Amino acid sequence: MKKCPSNMIELMHNYLDEEISPEDELILREHLHECAKCSQHFNDLKKTVAFIQHSSHLVPSDDFTAKVMARLPKERKTVRLSRWLKKHPMITAASLFFALMMGSLFTTWNGEQQFSVSTKENVMIKGNTVIVPEGEVVNGDIVVRNGSIKIEGKVNGNVTVIHGEKHLASAGQVTGEIEEINEIFDWIWYNIKAVMKDTLKTFEPE
Amino acid sequence: MESLVKNRIKAIKKGDQNAYAEIVEIYKNKVYQLCYRMLGNRHEAEDVAQEAFIRAYINIHTYNPDMKFSSWLYRIATNLSIDRIRKKKPDFYLDAEVRGTDGLTMYSQLASTDASPEDTLESLELQEIVQKAILKLPEKYRSVIVLKYIEELSLQEISEILDLPVGTVKTRIHRGREALRKQLGHL
Ligand SMILES: [Zn+2]
Numbered sequence: 001m002k003k004c005p006s007n008m009i010e011l012m013h014n015y016l017d018e019e020i021s022p023e024d025e026l027i028l029r030e031h032l033h034e035c036a037k038c039s040q041h042f043n044d045l046k047k048t049v050a051f052i053q054h055s056s057h058l059v060p061s062d063d064f065t066a067k068v069m070a071r072l073p074k075e076r077k078t079v080r081l082s083r084w085l086k087k088h089p090m091i092t093a094a095s096l097f098f099a100l101m102m103g104s105l106f107t108t109w110n111g112e113q114q115f116s117v118s119t120k121e122n123v124m125i126k127g128n129t130v131i132v133p134e135g136e137v138v139n140g141d142i143v144v145r146n147g148s149i150k151i152e153g154k155v156n157g158n159v160t161v162i163h164g165e166k167h168l169a170s171a172g173q174v175t176g177e178i179e180e181i182n183e184i185f186d187w188i189w190y191n192i193k194a195v196m197k198d199t200l201k202t203f204e205p206e
Numbered sequence: 207m208e209s210l211v212k213n214r215i216k217a218i219k220k221g222d223q224n225a226y227a228e229i230v231e232i233y234k235n236k237v238y239q240l241c242y243r244m245l246g247n248r249h250e251a252e253d254v255a256q257e258a259f260i261r262a263y264i265n266i267h268t269y270n271p272d273m274k275f276s277s278w279l280y281r282i283a284t285n286l287s288i289d290r291i292r293k294k295k296p297d298f299y300l301d302a303e304v305r306g307t308d309g310l311t312m313y314s315q316l317a318s319t320d321a322s323p324e325d326t327l328e329s330l331e332l333q334e335i336v337q338k339a340i341l342k343l344p345e346k347y348r349s350v351i352v353l354k355y356i357e358e359l360s361l362q363e364i365s366e367i368l369d370l371p372v373g374t375v376k377t378r379i380h381r382g383r384e385a386l387r388k389q390l391g392h393l
Binding site: 015016019041044048053056059061064065069073118 | 227238252259337
């Protein structure tokens with residue numbers, strides 16, 4: 001029996017790594033064809049690879065990820081806060097509002113003592129009282145500051161009275177919300193709701 | 207996939223811990239498998255795999271994005287596994303976990319396939335023989351064989367993970383395969 005070329009085993013491994021030139025592959029194939037010993041060696045290598053490749057894949061425990069997360073060092077507080085705020089946009093808006101507006105809120109609450117009304121259409125003004133006369137219709141919201149409102153007609157919208165009183169006659173009608181704001185907390189709440197409505201709008205799909 | 211991972215890593219670097227849970231979910235099976243084949247013991251594999259993820263998290267700032275994240279992670283897992291092997295008594299892993307609870311777990315997993323009980327038993331036995339053969343390899347051959355055949359990585363990736371020239375990786379794979387052939391080739 002003639003001696004096997006010394007690089008035959010190396011060519012087998014190159015073949016298994018898919019790193020063999022076409023010329024070398026031809027040399028290997030021709031030798032394997034005529035040499036039972038090398039052919040056996042090559043088959044054993046291929047079988048070995050198949051055994052390793054087909055060994056069953058095991059999976060880690062179900063709570064693997066939870067266990068890893070529990071073992072991580074604690075993250076910085078600021079990051080936790082900012083993520084929490086991102087998850088709760090409404091509260092973020094409100095907090096932001098508080099932070100920015102607290103100062104000016106007190107000023108506007110105590111500062112503006114003058115009577116004002118947001119609309120002059122279809123209403124009568126007597127002193128510090130706004131009257132929606134019987135038979136008249138106001139389309140839109142009415143905001144009265146430092147005064148009162150008497151509604152005998154109809155308001156298609158919300159009525160808000162700040163520092164004053166509302167009087168709704170039995171025939172009067174308000175399609176929206178009607179509210180009186182006489183306390184600082186009502187005032188804050190009123191402002192928060194205004195911010196939240198805007199926030200909601202920004203979160204609504206376009 | 208790589209872009210999702212890159213994006214999550216940016217968030218983690220900024221300190222967003224929750225983003226890391228997604229990374230763990232993506233790679234846990236691969237990392238666990240790597241550790242299991244290196245160590246041959248489910249409990250130790252679980253422990254070392256968790257440790258690898260924790261190390262990666264703590265050292266995330268040293269991760270160079272030019273490298274594949276998986277390569278970096280596998281490097282950590284491989285090194286930790288090798289450390290663990292070295293700490294063990296040399297003969298411990300040779301007879302460990304062959305007929306213990308791990309065999310039963312593996313058995314129940316195999317039993318869920320529709321193979322007949324005889325086939326299942328036979329393949330279970332084969333699984334053990336294969337795992338024993340891998341465990342008999344010195345760690346420098348074991349790691350390349352596991353990365354190539356269990357993790358199915360290219361020589362280039364293995365060279366990156368182990369920080370070795372491709373030529374060295376090839377030589378080790380050849381020798382590892384020869385050593386395995388001596389144990390498994392006759393089956
Ligand atoms: Zn020959």
